[in-house]
Amino acid sequence: MRERSATLAAAESLARQGAIGAAVAACYEALAIDHRDPLVRALLAHLMLEGDFYDEAITEATAAIELDPDCSPAYLALGLAYDRRGGMSDQSVLVWHELAEVEEDLVTAHVQLGEAFAAAAFQDEALDSWKRALELDPKEARATYNLAIASLKREGMALALPLFRKAGELDPSQDELFFVLLGVRDRPAEPVDPAAVEPNREARLAAAALALRDEDLFTAAELVRLTLDEVADDPQALALAAYVYLKQEATNEAMACALRALSIEPTLDTALYSLGVVYARRTGLNRHAARVFIALAKQAGGQALVHVLLAESLLGLQRYQQAGRAYRLAVRLDPACVRARFGLAAAYLTEGRYAEAQWEIRRAAYYDTKRQGLFWRLYDRYTSGGDV
Amino acid sequence: MPEDLPAPATAADAREGVAPRRVTQFPVGVDYYPIDAERASYSEWYDTDVAADFAAMAAARISLVRVFVSWKVLEPQVGQYDDAVADRLDAVMEAARAHDMRTIVCFFADDRMAEMNDVTWARKRDPRTDDYLLEREISLVQRVVNHFRTEPAIWAWEIGNEAFFAGFASEDALHAWALAMRDAIREVDTARVIVFGAGAETLVRESGLDVRPTRDVFEYGVSRVTAPYRAYAAEGPLTYGPATYVDSFVLRAGGVAHQVLADGIGVHTLDVSVAEEAAYTRTAMYSALMNRASGVMLRRWRDVETERREPYYQDPFEVLVGVNDVTGRAKPVLAEVSRFARVAAHIDLRRYTPVPERAGILVPAERYEPLPSLAGLYDPRSCLQAYIAAKEAHLPVRLVSEGEDLDGLMALFVPSAAKLTMAMWTSLAAFVQSGGSVVLSYGGGDADPAVRELFGVEFLGDHGVRPVVSCRIAQPGLVGDLTSFDVRLDVPHYALLGSGGATVVATDATGSPLLTAHQYGQGRAIFLAAPLERAIAQSDPWAAPDAIRDLLRTVYGSVARAAGAGPIIDCDEPAAEVALFQGESADIVVVLSHSPVPTTATLTAERVVASVTDVRGGAAADVGSKAFGVPLEPNGAVALRLTYA
Numbered sequence A: 001m002r003e004r005s006a007t008l009a010a011a012e013s014l015a016r017q018g019a020i021g022a023a024v025a026a027c028y029e030a031l032a033i034d035h036r037d038p039l040v041r042a043l044l045a046h047l048m049l050e051g052d053f054y055d056e057a058i059t060e061a062t063a064a065i066e067l068d069p070d071c072s073p074a075y076l077a078l079g080l081a082y083d084r085r086g087g088m089s090d091q092s093v094l095v096w097h098e099l100a101e102v103e104e105d106l107v108t109a110h111v112q113l114g115e116a117f118a119a120a121a122f123q124d125e126a127l128d129s130w131k132r133a134l135e136l137d138p139k140e141a142r143a144t145y146n147l148a149i150a151s152l153k154r155e156g157m158a159l160a161l162p163l164f165r166k167a168g169e170l171d172p173s174q175d176e177l178f179f180v181l182l183g184v185r186d187r188p189a190e191p192v193d194p195a196a197v198e199p200n201r202e203a204r205l206a207a208a209a210l211a212l213r214d215e216d217l218f219t220a221a222e223l224v225r226l227t228l229d230e231v232a233d234d235p236q237a238l239a240l241a242a243y244v245y246l247k248q249e250a251t252n253e254a255m256a257c258a259l260r261a262l263s264i265e266p267t268l269d270t271a272l273y274s275l276g277v278v279y280a281r282r283t284g285l286n287r288h289a290a291r292v293f294i295a296l297a298k299q300a301g302g303q304a305l306v307h308v309l310l311a312e313s314l315l316g317l318q319r320y321q322q323a324g325r326a327y328r329l330a331v332r333l334d335p336a337c338v339r340a341r342f343g344l345a346a347a348y349l350t351e352g353r354y355a356e357a358q359w360e361i362r363r364a365a366y367y368d369t370k371r372q373g374l375f376w377r378l379y380d381r382y383t384s385g386g387d388v
Numbered sequence B: 001m002p003e004d005l006p007a008p009a010t011a012a013d014a015r016e017g018v019a020p021r022r023v024t025q026f027p028v029g030v031d032y033y034p035i036d037a038e039r040a041s042y043s044e045w046y047d048t049d050v051a052a053d054f055a056a057m058a059a060a061r062i063s064l065v066r067v068f069v070s071w072k073v074l075e076p077q078v079g080q081y082d083d084a085v086a087d088r089l090d091a092v093m094e095a096a097r098a099h100d101m102r103t104i105v106c107f108f109a110d111d112r113m114a115e116m117n118d119v120t121w122a123r124k125r126d127p128r129t130d131d132y133l134l135e136r137e138i139s140l141v142q143r144v145v146n147h148f149r150t151e152p153a154i155w156a157w158e159i160g161n162e163a164f165f166a167g168f169a170s171e172d173a174l175h176a177w178a179l180a181m182r183d184a185i186r187e188v189d190t191a192r193v194i195v196f197g198a199g200a201e202t203l204v205r206e207s208g209l210d211v212r213p214t215r216d217v218f219e220y221g222v223s224r225v226t227a228p229y230r231a232y233a234a235e236g237p238l239t240y241g242p243a244t245y246v247d248s249f250v251l252r253a254g255g256v257a258h259q260v261l262a263d264g265i266g267v268h269t270l271d272v273s274v275a276e277e278a279a280y281t282r283t284a285m286y287s288a289l290m291n292r293a294s295g296v297m298l299r300r301w302r303d304v305e306t307e308r309r310e311p312y313y314q315d316p317f318e319v320l321v322g323v324n325d326v327t328g329r330a331k332p333v334l335a336e337v338s339r340f341a342r343v344a345a346h347i348d349l350r351r352y353t354p355v356p357e358r359a360g361i362l363v364p365a366e367r368y369e370p371l372p373s374l375a376g377l378y379d380p381r382s383c384l385q386a387y388i389a390a391k392e393a394h395l396p397v398r399l400v401s402e403g404e405d406l407d408g409l410m411a412l413f414v415p416s417a418a419k420l421t422m423a424m425w426t427s428l429a430a431f432v433q434s435g436g437s438v439v440l441s442y443g444g445g446d447a448d449p450a451v452r453e454l455f456g457v458e459f460l461g462d463h464g465v466r467p468v469v470s471c472r473i474a475q476p477g478l479v480g481d482l483t484s485f486d487v488r489l490d491v492p493h494y495a496l497l498g499s500g501g502a503t504v505v506a507t508d509a510t511g512s513p514l515l516t517a518h519q520y521g522q523g524r525a526i527f528l529a530a531p532l533e534r535a536i537a538q539s540d541p542w543a544a545p546d547a548i549r550d551l552l553r554t555v556y557g558s559v560a561r562a563a564g565a566g567p568i569i570d571c572d573e574p575a576a577e578v579a580l581f582q583g584e585s586a587d588i589v590v591v592l593s594h595s596p597v598p599t600t601a602t603l604t605a606e607r608v609v610a611s612v613t614d615v616r617g618g619a620a621a622d623v624g625s626k627a628f629g630v631p632l633e634p635n636g637a638v639a640l641r642l643t644y645a
Helices: A006-016 A020-033 A038-050 A054-067 A072-085 A089-102 A107-119 A123-136 A141-155 A157-170 A173-182 A201-213 A217-230 A235-247 A251-264 A269-281 A286-299 A304-316 A320-333 A338-350 A354-372 A374-383 B011-016 B050-059 B083-098 B131-147 B171-188 B200-207 B227-233 B243-252 B274-290 B332-345 B375-392 B422-433 B450-455 B532-538 B546-563
Strands: B028-032 B064-068 B102-108 B154-161 B193-197 B220-224 B259-265 B295-298 B359-363 B397-401 B411-414 B437-441 B457-462 B466-473 B485-491 B495-499 B503-507 B513-520 B523-528 B576-582 B586-593 B599-614 B621-632 B637-644
Touching (some): A006 A020, A038 A072, A038 A374, A072 A374, A107 A141, A107 A354, A141 A338, A157 A304, A173 A201, A320 A338, B083 B102, B131 B154, B243 B259, B259 B274, B274 B295, B274 B586, B274 B637, B375 B397, B422 B513, B422 B523, B437 B450, B450 B523, B523 B546, B532 B546
Antiparallel strands (some): B466 B485, B513 B523, B586 B637, B599 B637
16 A cells, blocks of 8 residues: 555545645645656646646656556556647557556456557558457447447448448437436435335336336336226337337337337337347448437437447438537537547548547547546556555 | 749739749748758758759749858868858859849758758757857858848848757847857848748647747748647648648747738648648638738748658658649649749739738737646647637737737637736726727636626636537627527536626526626627637637637627627638738739638628729629629638729
8 A cells, every 4th residue: 555645645535525726726736746747747748738727737747656656546547648638649559559468357448449550541450459458348438439430431331221220229318318317317325116116107107117227127017017908009108118128139129118118109209219229230221220219219310329329320321510510519418429430430521521430439438537547557556555 | 922032023013914033022942951862962952953942932933042151162171161152052053143132041951861960070069059160151151141131132141940940948148149159140231131930839749949039030920830849730631621820820929010921831740632632722811911911931842751660651751742742743832833923923012902800810928937827838829729710700800929019909709718917807807998898708617706897797706628519699789699509518607607797698507607708898708608719729729619710700700790890801701711802993802711611702892893803913803782702712812802882
């Protein structure tokens, strides 16, 4: 365990709370006590990175590494600063390569290494890095998106599209969309007990939604079944049933339930979602999927992912410009939507707009790495001497 | 303005649509570096077919060329000058003279290839501070100036470039060195212009040095978007969004008291497509013309031939990209340059003057504070976003440093500043009292007590970070045509406000004031409770929520127009920048699209426009109304002569 001064501890605490200004001031106080402390330098690098001040982050991270060549959080900050700053892919390759060796299980290091290789036009090395990332974590969406982009560049959209779909399925935000449409944002504090649910439609459907949010498909299915036993044509219940089937890969049943729900309530957004997703998963039904997602966009136009789903179906129809417009709208609604960023990059590539495509990929990496909060994982491991 | 450039075409020529061969009042120039290949030795300094290059430049309507002195080759031994090598500079001047072009001779430049200041006999002494080397530098400068004292091809001397200045460790050392060089030149040549070759805004970013006092003692300055500055201020696509405004922002930061050349026009890396390079360069050149530059200088004549060293091809140096490829073949950007030069030549800047800027964006003094203060990092970005909002509102706008005289301004925007000096608050109060309007967005921390009196609000505290900005209109129409919205955007601060006499124009979702307006003396003071400019800058400026950008430009535009700082020619397209040059019998309007897609901007004048003509000539189009449409290509620009009924 590395010893830390009280000032550094205060700086850490402030940094974890997101109080960048106060944390920077505390770091400078800590530097006044010991200007050779790599932890302070690494923390400063992270804070500068949080403010998107890349040159300052590079300076501090480099200083930290000079003080301690094993300072892995500093490598992370340095690599991210190089990538986000742009135009420094050669230096970035070296940093990610180093970090991938020091922290072998750090999936992001391999993904970033691949992106740095790709930016420096080393496609084979990039592919190897992304494949290595997927070996470590088969659900790593960004590595899959990058493979899709690489496939698009080499083989065209027809072969890249399945990879984009696969990456989309790995993206957990799609389920989030369903729950936003359903109006259930948070997971239940405790598992839903079917026996405790009041025997009326509203209570059962609300409990089923919560159970779905908690990924308890059996409870949800049971509650939906009880509702449908009483009223077979309840569109809300049918829409929930469609989603349950969808999660169980029973696409025919999901389609049947969603269609039935929509025949009763044609604008029901949750049913539109399930039907659109089913169509999108089945080969040759992109036109249907696009129509359903257009209808969904009318119902829930403020949700970025709706436009992403529409754009993906348009990609399948080779309507790249329209797809690009839908992706751009999604990015406007949610700049942090990694899926939209990669999709937009694909749309740009089909138009030969390589620099803009590269920019979207970099922004996707930006938001993805910001979301992950890797710095603190490495920082805590480093401060504990590698025991975390 | 260069006084001794070749005679301009006559106004009659311009009316006839005859493009002058040379741009005199708004020169288009290029940096002509001595070496264009990484494998070349420093000794190959201008050892190329200079005459052919100058002929090609002349054909492209380039009228001004910056050439670089190499101390290393000219003085290989202490006090011993190599006359044979010096002849190469004579050849450069001869080539310039042959094509009736002018040069800027730059003495101490670092291009990271030609080792121009790396005199072997200096050992490890610093050429910026060592007294002995300073003597040798003065000797070199005076020798060159004396040699060329009657050379008509030289328009100006430049003491050094930004890369060289960035090596200074202190402002005092830089000031002393610059004055020594200036005085050394003046001892020999009292006539020619002396240029300070660095922009204050970019140099403070790169080196932390505030060189404004040094810059102010020179007649001419430059503004140059360096690679580090671009990475800091607007790293992203070059053909839309903030990147298309950075050049003019940095130019405006050059101050109003100076002639400023928009320098270093062009892209920084070779991984940009030639189409993007051309589009970006077009935008930067027109921006310079529209924002009071004295001319434009392109970044480089020819691409650098980099070594194909494995595994890394790309080089981070910012001087790599020229307007010709490594074989000397012209890239599409050179055609853009020629077209621009032709347009600029048709705008007689003695007959047409830009409309005065009555709106200003305040650059706070805290911007020059070093770390750990973050103001130096946040403020320039906030100011850039404010500048973009003002441009999108079509306001003629300039940047004003804190402490600068506010005379001539009618509206002032203070974007997201954390603190202002007491003197500035006093100045702001006097400004508003006498009829000016101020828009100030809260920048975090404790609000100054002056806020209460000036803005009529009681500061109750900082609510801190908010992930959503909500706007509910309480007083429709009071500050422009605002609409209610809820959008996701992280704002770092939110001022909780109590009543102090101001009118609440808009609130957040809970009723806490978001926008207030207060009549103070003869003027109006508008308070925004959140640092929206900083929030845009620190989130994703290329994907900022439309509602927030609409709010900012509506507030800026409405307040400025009400204060008499609005545009003379209005426009309905935010992405179109409009600049008006007023003449006696006609005006010239230049419209530049900051969008990568085709668009049509509708311009609305105060008077009925009789006809519109492209400044380059052609048939006049009758208008007969105050409004007319201007189709714009992606990143396109047009310059039109307007006559009025």
